[in-house]
Structure formats: structure tokens, C-alpha cells
Amino acid sequence: MISVDADPAPFTFAPATTALVIIDMQRDFCEPGGFGETLGNDVSLLQSVIPPLQTVLATARALGMTVIHTREGHVPDLSDCPPAKLNRGNPSLRIGDPGPKGRILVRGEFGHDIVDELAPLPDELVIDKPGKGSFHGTTFGAELQARGITSLLVAGVTTEVCVHTTVREANDRGYECLVLSDCTGSYFPQFHRVALQMVAAQGGIFGWVAPSSALLTALTPEAVR
Numbered sequence: 001m002i003s004v005d006a007d008p009a010p011f012t013f014a015p016a017t018t019a020l021v022i023i024d025m026q027r028d029f030c031e032p033g034g035f036g037e038t039l040g041n042d043v044s045l046l047q048s049v050i051p052p053l054q055t056v057l058a059t060a061r062a063l064g065m066t067v068i069h070t071r072e073g074h075v076p077d078l079s080d081c082p083p084a085k086l087n088r089g090n091p092s093l094r095i096g097d098p099g100p101k102g103r104i105l106v107r108g109e110f111g112h113d114i115v116d117e118l119a120p121l122p123d124e125l126v127i128d129k130p131g132k133g134s135f136h137g138t139t140f141g142a143e144l145q146a147r148g149i150t151s152l153l154v155a156g157v158t159t160e161v162c163v164h165t166t167v168r169e170a171n172d173r174g175y176e177c178l179v180l181s182d183c184t185g186s187y188f189p190q191f192h193r194v195a196l197q198m199v200a201a202q203g204g205i206f207g208w209v210a211p212s213s214a215l216l217t218a219l220t221p222e223a224v225r
């Protein structure tokens with residue numbers, strides 16, 4: 001077992017039954033001209049997530065761990081996008097509108113895909129999800145079960161939206177989740193901070209939180225062997 005120095009207590013996991021889950025590191029959220037920017041956000045705030053997450057991803061791959069990527073988005077006819085989501089707020093462009101990186105938050109468009117730095121390998125699972133949580137409307141739960149996964153190392157964006165929703169869904173289904181604090185990010189730094197506190201408070205009500213440095217200290221080839 002690997003033990004990571006985490007908040008509120010050490011997080012222990014077996015690499016063979018643990019997946020690195022990278023949530024929605026899509027151009028639509030991380031780069032100008034996508035969904036995140038249409039909502040009025042400064043998307044440059046998410047850039048700091050990429051370098052530490054690249055290191056964690058490279059380590060997980062080198063150790064042969066299960067890596068799963070998710071993408072939020074909708075089929076081209078938007079039949080999986082509830083009107084309550086489509087019509088919400090006053091964005092500069094709505095979901096499905098043509099933008100500089102293709103139709104906003106639509107599957108198959110350039111903007112919907114994952115940033116180059118974290119591009120999935122051909123053998124890595126990519127879960128397309130219509131909502132904020134990774135379990136809702138997807139095969140994510142079945143895929144975890146099929147692989148015997150019981151613990152999740154969770155990274156990606158945004159901390160208080162899709163990362164939080166996924167961790168809450170996973171926690172209710174019995175998965176143990178470690179959120180990597182520097183490998184998640186938000187358009188609202190104060191939400192990022194408090195969202196991480198919410199996970200670990202009350203004895204770890206939703207899971208555990210640790211910086212990637214703590215994971216990498218514990219996750220060495222010697223420890224995994």
C-alpha cells in the first residue's frame with residue numbers, strides 16, 4: 001500500500017486498484033475562445049494546473065496505473081443538453097453556438113478536446129459526460145467496476161464544479177478520493193481554497209486533499225514494486 005501525507009489524514013491506496021482521473025482539461029475551459037470564457041471567466045487562471053498535472057500523469061503512466069480522462073460536452077444536436085443548462089445565464093455565446101474553436105462545448109469540436117499538454121494516449125479511457133459529475137449519464141461507474149478500481153486520484157477543472165461534483169458522486173458510491181490540490185483549479189481562487197477545505201473537513205467528509213508533491217514522494221517505483 002502507498003501512504004500519502006494528506007489532509008485530514010494519510011491517504012492509503014494500492015496502485016493496482018486506483019485510477020488517476022483527470023476532469024475536463026479541455027480547451028473549452030482552459031483556453032480563450034471556449035465555454036469558460038463565454039461565461040465571463042479569466043481562463044488564464046487555470047493554466048497553473050497544467051505543469052504539475054503533466055508530472056503526475058507522466059508518473060502514473062510510467063507506473064502502469066489506470067488513467068481516465070473526462071470531457072464535459074454535448075452531442076451535436078444538443079439532445080443531451082437540458083434546456084435548464086442551455087438557457088442558463090447570459091453568456092456571450094451559448095452551448096452549440098459557433099466560436100473561434102468550433103461550436104461551444106460540442107463533442108468532436110476542437111475546443112471540446114483536451115489540451116495538447118495532457119492529451120490522452122490511445123489506450124486511455126476518455127469519458128464524455130453531459131453534466132458536471134462524471135457518473136451522471138455515462139459509463140464511468142461501470143468502467144471503474146470492470147477494472148476493479150476502488151480509489152481515485154482526482155485532478156482537473158474546475159475545483160468547485162466538476163471536480164467537486166465527481167468527488168461527491170464517487171464518495172456516495174464508496175470510492176475513496178484523493179484530490180490533488182495543485183492539479184485542480186478554479187476561475188475563483190477563493191472557491192478553489194474553500195472547495196478543497198470542504199472535501200477534507202469533518203474528518204474527510206468527501207475525501208482527502210494533498211499537493212502532488214506528497215503523492216510523488218510516496219509513489220515511487222520502489223514503493224509500487
Ligand code: TIU
Nearest residue numbers: 024072157158161162163
Ligand atoms: N464553469 C465552471 O466552473 N465549470 C464548468 O462549467 N465545468 C467544469 O467544471 N468542468
